[in-house]
Amino acid sequence: MAAVDARPGRPGGGDGMTKLVQSRHTGLGHNLRTIFKPRDIFYHNGTSLRRLRVGSGVQLGFSIALVVTLFWSVFAAAQLAAAAAAPSYADVARMEREVQAMQADVNAIKHAAQQRYLLTAREVRELGLDPSRIQAKGGVGGPFEEVQPVRAADPNFKALFMSWKKLEQLEQGTIAIPSAAPVHGTSFTSGFGVRSDPFRGRAAMHAGVDLAGPIGTPIYATADATVGRSEWVNGYGNLVELDHGRGIQTRYGHLSRSLVTAGQKVKRGEQIALMGSTGRSTGSHLHYEVRIDGKAVNPIPFLQSSDYLQSVQRRAATQIALGGPAAGE
Numbered sequence: 001m002a003a004v005d006a007r008p009g010r011p012g013g014g015d016g017m018t019k020l021v022q023s024r025h026t027g028l029g030h031n032l033r034t035i036f037k038p039r040d041i042f043y044h045n046g047t048s049l050r051r052l053r054v055g056s057g058v059q060l061g062f063s064i065a066l067v068v069t070l071f072w073s074v075f076a077a078a079q080l081a082a083a084a085a086a087p088s089y090a091d092v093a094r095m096e097r098e099v100q101a102m103q104a105d106v107n108a109i110k111h112a113a114q115q116r117y118l119l120t121a122r123e124v125r126e127l128g129l130d131p132s133r134i135q136a137k138g139g140v141g142g143p144f145e146e147v148q149p150v151r152a153a154d155p156n157f158k159a160l161f162m163s164w165k166k167l168e169q170l171e172q173g174t175i176a177i178p179s180a181a182p183v184h185g186t187s188f189t190s191g192f193g194v195r196s197d198p199f200r201g202r203a204a205m206h207a208g209v210d211l212a213g214p215i216g217t218p219i220y221a222t223a224d225a226t227v228g229r230s231e232w233v234n235g236y237g238n239l240v241e242l243d244h245g246r247g248i249q250t251r252y253g254h255l256s257r258s259l260v261t262a263g264q265k266v267k268r269g270e271q272i273a274l275m276g277s278t279g280r281s282t283g284s285h286l287h288y289e290v291r292i293d294g295k296a297v298n299p300i301p302f303l304q305s306s307d308y309l310q311s312v313q314r315r316a317a318t319q320i321a322l323g324g325p326a327a328g329e
Contacts, residue, residue, distance in 0.1 A: 095150020106160050113163040123309040127177065127301050129292070134173030134246045135166075171316045176244040178222035179305035179313065180268050182252060182288050183275065186213040189285060192298040196281050207296035208251065208289035209303075209305050215256050215284045216273035222250055222302070224317075225273075227264045236287065240272050249294075253287035254278050268317070 121131040190210035196203035225242035226248065233239040236253035240260060243249055258274025266272055279286045290299040 010326050081094070083121075085121075095114045107240065110160045110163045113160070117163070117167045117170060119308065120167070120312055121172065123306055123312075124174065124177070127305065128297060129177070131170055131173075134176055134248075135169045169173045171267075172311050174309065174313050175268075175316050176246045176248050177305070177309070177313070178242075178244060178248065178290055178299075180220065180222045180311060181224050181303065182250075182287050183211050183213060183217060183219055186211040186217065186286070192296075192300065200278065204329060208287050209299050210252075210285045210287055212283065212285040213275055215274075217250050217278050217284075217286075218271050219255065219273040219275060219286055221266045221268060221270050221272050223248075223268050225266055227260045227262050230258045230260050230262050230264075233279075235280045237281060238273075238276065239279075242266065242272075247293045249289075249291040251287075251289040251290075251291065254281045254285060256284075263288050268313070 031117060098214040124134060141200045188209065189212045190205060192209055194203055195206045196202065219240075221242055223242075223244045225244045227240065229239060229241040229245040231239060233253075236251070238253075238255035238258055240252045240255065240258050241249060242252075252273055254276055255278060257274045258272070259274070260266060262271045275284055276288050281287075288299055290297050290302050
């Protein structure tokens, strides 16, 4: 590589470098002088035309001040936005209080649901029924659509959901319990159990209770059901048998007339027949039975079910969802 002679007057020397630097400085200064060259401002003061001269330094200083002000405004606005977006200590404390209040509400609701479940289960057991028998487990289904778990992942909300689900299933299941009166304005003439047979005069099992009244007295369904039988059956005469689900049935015997047909849906309290004295009967009355899994049980506890159980049944009946397409769709 050839050496460069940096002595003055030599090619490639110091004079050339100095001139280059001077040329760049001269160009920058020239540009600034061109942009901020002295300017004359003429204005009329009302009596004469006057001239005001603004020098380069004044223009440059004003421009620098304007740029600084602009950058400061942008910076201040960004700081204010960040401060507004960030929650204050008071906001954090308020949110913590709200979360604690929500957790307290969840615990209270869960406790209330558990208490309602225990009370309902006790009423069901007093009728000789296992709560698990009547706990509604209806069909479910539908297409799978995955979602990101939010509340479901919270153990408190999950426990609350399970408590309410368990309670709802039990209360919905109480609809199957025959607890309404099958007839009104009658007299009790024979109870459930072993008695003296009215025709043979010897001990025999009586599978229901007898409630006497005039022929034609209205007979009502004691729970929501599907009509299993509506026909003549020896001993019972004209018989209506209702299937309430969960293995629970009721029978209404010695009827003068049936008002329903097999397969028909009936509601609690709906009239299904008229009282009579058909079949193996000594006079007009209703022979009423409650059967579980085909075995006759004492109907008296069902006829004397508590107001609490009946209120549960009414509430459950109002919660049943209805729907379907409109006519012609």
